[in-house]
Each structure stands twice: as structure tokens, then as C-alpha cells.
Amino acid sequence: MADAIEVRDIVKKFGDFTAVDHISFTVKAGEIVGLLGPNGAGKSTLIRMMVTLLPPTSGTVLVNGFDVVRQSDDVRRSIGVIPQSMTSDLELSVEENLLIFAKLYGVPRDKRTRLIKELLEAVELTQWADKPVKNLSGGMRRRVEIARGLVHEPRIFFLDEPTTGLDPVSRTAVWTMLQRIKSQRDLTVLITTHYMDEADKLCDRIAIVDHGKLVALDTPRALKASIPGREADTVTLDDVFVHYAGHDLRDALQAPSAADSPFVMRR
Amino acid sequence: MHRTWAIVERELRRFRRSPMLIVMSMIFPLLQLVVLGYAFGGNVKHLRLAIVDQDHGVPAVKIRELAGAVSAGARTLDLLEYSDPGEALTDLRNGLINGVLEIPPDFSRRTLTDQQPRVALISDNTDNFVSATLAATVSSLVGAFNTPVTVQRVTPVASLDVVEVYPYVPYIQYLLPGSITMSIFMMVMIGGGIIFIDDKARGLHEGYLVTPITKLELVAGFNISGTIKAVLAGAVITVIGSVIAGVPNPLDPMRLLRMLLVISLTSFALISLMFLLMVRVTDPLLPRATFGVLNTVLYFPSGAVYPQAGFPNWMQAIAVVDPFTYAVHAFKNLLLKNTGFEAISYDLLFLLLFSTVAMTAATALFKRTL
Numbered sequence: 001m002a003d004a005i006e007v008r009d010i011v012k013k014f015g016d017f018t019a020v021d022h023i024s025f026t027v028k029a030g031e032i033v034g035l036l037g038p039n040g041a042g043k044s045t046l047i048r049m050m051v052t053l054l055p056p057t058s059g060t061v062l063v064n065g066f067d068v069v070r071q072s073d074d075v076r077r078s079i080g081v082i083p084q085s086m087t088s089d090l091e092l093s094v095e096e097n098l099l100i101f102a103k104l105y106g107v108p109r110d111k112r113t114r115l116i117k118e119l120l121e122a123v124e125l126t127q128w129a130d131k132p133v134k135n136l137s138g139g140m141r142r143r144v145e146i147a148r149g150l151v152h153e154p155r156i157f158f159l160d161e162p163t164t165g166l167d168p169v170s171r172t173a174v175w176t177m178l179q180r181i182k183s184q185r186d187l188t189v190l191i192t193t194h195y196m197d198e199a200d201k202l203c204d205r206i207a208i209v210d211h212g213k214l215v216a217l218d219t220p221r222a223l224k225a226s227i228p229g230r231e232a233d234t235v236t237l238d239d240v241f242v243h244y245a246g247h248d249l250r251d252a253l254q255a256p257s258a259a260d261s262p263f264v265m266r267r
Numbered sequence: 268m269h270r271t272w273a274i275v276e277r278e279l280r281r282f283r284r285s286p287m288l289i290v291m292s293m294i295f296p297l298l299q300l301v302v303l304g305y306a307f308g309g310n311v312k313h314l315r316l317a318i319v320d321q322d323h324g325v326p327a328v329k330i331r332e333l334a335g336a337v338s339a340g341a342r343t344l345d346l347l348e349y350s351d352p353g354e355a356l357t358d359l360r361n362g363l364i365n366g367v368l369e370i371p372p373d374f375s376r377r378t379l380t381d382q383q384p385r386v387a388l389i390s391d392n393t394d395n396f397v398s399a400t401l402a403a404t405v406s407s408l409v410g411a412f413n414t415p416v417t418v419q420r421v422t423p424v425a426s427l428d429v430v431e432v433y434p435y436v437p438y439i440q441y442l443l444p445g446s447i448t449m450s451i452f453m454m455v456m457i458g459g460g461i462i463f464i465d466d467k468a469r470g471l472h473e474g475y476l477v478t479p480i481t482k483l484e485l486v487a488g489f490n491i492s493g494t495i496k497a498v499l500a501g502a503v504i505t506v507i508g509s510v511i512a513g514v515p516n517p518l519d520p521m522r523l524l525r526m527l528l529v530i531s532l533t534s535f536a537l538i539s540l541m542f543l544l545m546v547r548v549t550d551p552l553l554p555r556a557t558f559g560v561l562n563t564v565l566y567f568p569s570g571a572v573y574p575q576a577g578f579p580n581w582m583q584a585i586a587v588v589d590p591f592t593y594a595v596h597a598f599k600n601l602l603l604k605n606t607g608f609e610a611i612s613y614d615l616l617f618l619l620l621f622s623t624v625a626m627t628a629a630t631a632l633f634k635r636t637l
Contacts, residue, residue, distance in 0.1 A: 048637065051477050053473065053477060053636055053637045054637055057634055073479040076477060076479040079477070083470060083473040083474065083477070085469065085470030085473070086470075087469070087470050087471050087473055087474040101478065102477075104475065104478040104480055105478055105479065106298075106479070117400075133385075142614055148474075164382065171302070261384070
């Protein structure tokens with residue numbers, strides 16, 4: 001399989017602070033790769049460089065064979081992106097949101113209607129097509145954004161914490177939908193999430209980022225097997241996470257309010 | 268009570284951490300004090316008065332000398348010599364000059380033969396402050412002519428006929444051009460600037476930035492949509508305001524067409540200016556805080572409420588680069604004088620150039636990345 005994404009020794013600095021520190025990895029075409037890490041680990045910065053939103057300080061990223069700095073428009077045409085914040089226009093209807101983005105991506109007029117109809121069916125929002133997005137629940141809004149990100153038939157789909165803030169039912173619905181769409185469209189997916197159980201079930205490989213460095217990258221099974229002194233069957237991805245990014249957990253437990261901690265385990 | 272103090276503490280802590288809000292809340296009243304203080308009631312100076320001397324006799328020369336003295340001394344007048352009264356009247360109607368002092372061919376003969384010599388002041392009365400100053404100045408000038416410093420054989424008794432070119436212009440009509448410009452500006456700020464920054468703060472722009480749209484396409488998109496919204500506001504205020512202010516024949520189709528062009532260019536100029544100011548801003552508070560300041564700095568120096576000829580030099584310098592100035596001037600010409608394109612061509616050219624420069628600068632400054 002060809003590499004859909006190739007990250008070579010990428011660095012991102014904000015002043016003296018190094019947010020991403022010499023990370024390299026590849027994602028094969030058709031893979032779902034989960035990017036895990038504590039808050040502030042550099043996941044969003046990394047994904048933002050891959051989708052051309054942030055220029056790298058050094059290093060190279062090739063997406064679909066295009067350089068994110070020198071061929072940014074080619075990269076943009078070939079990827080779909082769901083940013084971390086909800087970015088749909090609340091005042092516009094579901095269909096209008098998709099239509100505007102189809103136009104922004106230059107989808108030909110004759111294809112637009114068909115694509116939007118197919119996507120609305122795929123995200124099960126057909127009956128909500130003419131409703132303003134502000135009337136939808138958080139989970140439904142995320143589904144609008146997933147459909148919006150696919151409106152130009154990209155080959156790679158980047159999702160930055162798409163299920164954060166959603167209730168468990170909506171979260172499951174989003175993941176199920178992503179899996180189905182991925183299998184139907186032969187997509188490569190790179191996703192960041194805090195939900196270990198979901199990443200465990202759905203990702204082909206998982207990358208763990210901590211303090212801007214890539215500390216682990218492998219299949220969920222191999223990552224579990226890498227934990228010393230434990231049977232692989234008894235290890236969860238939470239254990240893997242704590243093992244590789246555990247010092248942050250300790251820091252979090254010493255923080256003034258554990259309730260605010262981003263490292264609370266969700267099971 | 269401690270809960271109340273908790274609220275007070277929270278609000279004051281937040282206030283302390285919003286330096287822009289603090290600065291703006293201090294700057295705004297000071298700015299208003301200075302701008303409004305100098306915007307009203309200043310001595311109107313440098314009024315452009317055309318002298319058409321059809322007589323050339325000694326008494327006519329005396330009148331011109333007296334006018335020259337006013338020009339050199341109090342600087343109320345800037346004199347321009349015209350030989351053709353028709354040309355002077357055309358320039359008056361096109362707003363190039365403020366008034367025409369016509370000395371008729373028989374002025375000297377009538378003066379020397381004591382036959383009620385007369386001079387005529389034809390003034391552009393669409394600005395009452397200007398026409399009143401002009402009438403008073405020329406009247407005192409004629410008074411001085413009638414009061415010779417030495418005993419003469421014949422004491423002149425020249426009289427002044429003041430001719431107003433247009434019907435009486437009430438102050439509400441005088442204010443209307445400024446109000447139309449203000450309606451455009453408000454739509455630009457609310458429908459353009461505030462929404463732009465709010466969308467940016469909500470992360471909506473990330474959605475745009477991951478598409479293959481170029482900087483120019485994005486800025487042009489924002490500018491054109493903002494212009495359309497502002498044109499709607501300006502057009503509605505033009506029609507309703509004209510009816511309320513009693514502008515004669517408010518629905519004249521040719522004038523409305525010219526107005527639409529000026530409204531469109533004004534909208535484009537102001538939205539371009541707004542994007543230039545906001546292109547790097549991320550704090551949603553900033554456009555709200557600068558709204559009042561911009562309003563004061565742009566509106567009052569424009570001549571919307573008082574003639575620019577009464578402003579101090581620093582305010583006239585602001586007026587030169589203020590797009591409001593050209594919009595108000597064009598609207599005044601169209602609404603109060605019903606002129607054609609010739610009288611507003613310079614305004615249109617300035618607004619077009621201003622828009623182009625501001626939009627180009629905004630595009631250059633626009634960050635394609637976060």
C-alpha cells in the first residue's frame with residue numbers, strides 16, 4: 001500500500017516553546033490511524049500542519065504525495081477536514097452548509113446535488129436537510145460537519161477530536177458512521193481523540209504523542225503487548241496511554257482540581 | 268453580601284485583563300471632546316469666491332482690492348478671477364466654488380454718477396453655514412466700499428444683491444448625506460466587521476482555510492457580501508430619509524441611479540477599510556470597542572454636520588483621507604443640488620482608489636494560516 005501521509009522530522013515552535021518535536025511517521029492508504037495524547041501534547045498542532053492550517057517550522061509533510069507548504073492547494077483539494085471546534089454555520093440549513101462548501105471546493109454543479117443527497121443519507125440527516133443547523137443536537141451537528149468534510153470526495157479525512165463533548169450515544173453513532181463511510185469510500189482517516197475505547201475498536205494503528213514527541217506508534221494489539229509485566233489480554237488502551245504518557249497523569253493528579261483534569265480515564 | 272462582592276471581584280478582574288476595553292473607554296470620550304469641540308462653530312475660512320469683473324473701472328478695482336484684503340487678512344475668502352459669468356455659474360453648480368461675486372459692466376458708471384450701483388453675490392446655499400458666512404463677508408466688503416477713508420467727490424452707495432442658486436435647504440436635508448453614509452458604515456461594522464471577528468473567534472474561518480480558496484477570493488468574498496448588505500442599508504435610508512427630510516422629487520430615477528453608484532462605491536470603500544483594520548484582529552471585543560472611535564473620527568470631520576472650511580488644519584488633514592468626506596460630498600451634490608456625474612467624478616475616483624488600495628492591503632495582510 002502506498003503512503004497516504006508521510007511526515008518527516010516535523011517541528012513546530014511557537015517562540016521558545018516546541019509544540020511538535022521532530023516527529024516522523026507514515027499512514028498507509030486506507031488506514032484509520034488514531035492520534036492520542038494528553039491535552040497540550042501537540043496533537044492538534046500536528047494535524048493542523050498536515051491540513052495546511054499551520055506552517056511547520058522545519059521538516060516535511062507529504063499528503064497524497066503533495067507537500068503541505070509548496071503544494072498546499074493540491075493538499076487542500078485532496079483532503080477533508082473536521083476541525084476541533086464546531087464550524088458549521090448555525091443560521092444556514094444543513095443542505096446550505098454542504099452546498100457552500102461544495103462550491104468552495106469547486107465541485108461541479110451537476111455533481112453537487114447527487115453528492116449532497118448521498119452524504120445526507122450516509123450521515124442520516126436527509127429529513128433534517130432544510131432545518132437550520134442551530135436546531136440540531138451536538139451529535140447531529142458533528143454529522144453535518146462529517147458530511148461537509150466529504151462533500152468534495154476527498155481521499156484522506158482528518159478529524160480533530162470529532163466526538164469531544166458528545167454524549168455516549170452520539171459518540172457511538174459518529175464512529176459507526178465514520179466506519180461505514182470509510183469502508184464505502186476507501187478513505188484514509190487520521191483522527192485525534194481522547195476516548196481510548198473507541199480508538200481501540202476502530203483504529204488500525206495508534207500514535208501516542210506526548211510533549212510534542214511521538215512516543216509510540218503501532219496497532220492497538222501490539223501497543224498492549226508492549227506493556228511490560230502484563231498479559232496482553234488484560235491490558236487496556238488506557239493502560240497503554242498511562243504507560244507512555246503517565247507522567248502527565250501524575251502531574252494531573254497533583255493539580256488543584258482533578259475534576260478539570262484532561263487525563264481522567266473514561267471507560 | 269459576600270456573593271455580591273464575588274461578582275464585583277470577577278467583573279473587575281476581567282475588566283483589568285481587557286486593556287483594549289480600558290484604553291478605548293478612556294480614548295473615546297477624549298476623542299469626542301476634541302473632534303466635536305472643533306467640528307462645530309469654527310470660523311469658516313478659505314471659501315472659494317469667483318470674481319467676475321465685467322466693468323474693470325476704478326470702483327470695480329476697489330471692490331476687488333477690498334476682497335483681496337479679506338483674502339489676505341482674515342483668510343475667509345480664496346479669490347478666483349473669472350471672465351465668463353457662465354463658466355463661473357457652472358463651476359458653482361458643480362461645487363468647485365462657493366460663490367460668485369459679479370461686478371456688472373455699468374458698475375463704475377453708476378458709482379460715479381451716483382445711480383445706485385449694485386454688485387451681485389450668487390451663492391451655493393446648500394450649505395447654510397457657508398452661504399451665511401459668504402453673504403456676511405461680502406456685505407461687510409460692500410460696506411467698506413461705501414465708507415471711503417478720504418473725502419470724495421461722490422460718495423459711493425453700492426448695494427449687494429444676494430442670489431441663492433438653490434431653494435432653501437433645511438438642516439435636516441443638510442444632515443441627510445451624513446446619515447446615509449452613517450447607515451452604510453453601521454452595516455459595514457455590524458454586518459461585516461463584527462460578524463467577521465465573531466466567526467473567526469468561533470473557528471468558522473478554519474473551515475474556509477482548509478479549502479483551496481485563495482486569499483484574494485476570500486477577502487473579495489467578504490468584501491462583496493459586506494458591500495451588498497451595506498448597499499441595501501444605504502438605499503433604504505436614501506429613500507426613506509429623502510421623504511422624511513423633504514428632498515424635492517425624492518424618487519427621480521436618474522438621481523436614484525447616481526445615488527446607487529455612490530452608495531455602492533461608498534459601501535465598498537468602507538468595507539475595504541473595515542477589513543483592512545480587522546484583518547489581523549481576533550478579539551471579538553475590539554470591533555465593538557473601536558466602533559465609537561471610528562464613528563467619531565470618520566463622521567464629524569467629513570463635513571456631514573458642519574462645513575470643513577471651519578475646521579482646524581489637523582481635522583482638515585483627516586478629512587482629506589476620510590472616505591466619508593467624499594461620500595458626503597457626492598451625496599450632497601446629488602440630493603441637494605441634483606447634479607450630474609461631473610460634480611461627483613472626483614469623489615467616485617477617490618472612493619474607487621481608496622477601495623482598491625485598502626482591499627489590496629487587506630489581502631496582503633490576510634493570513635492564510637492560523
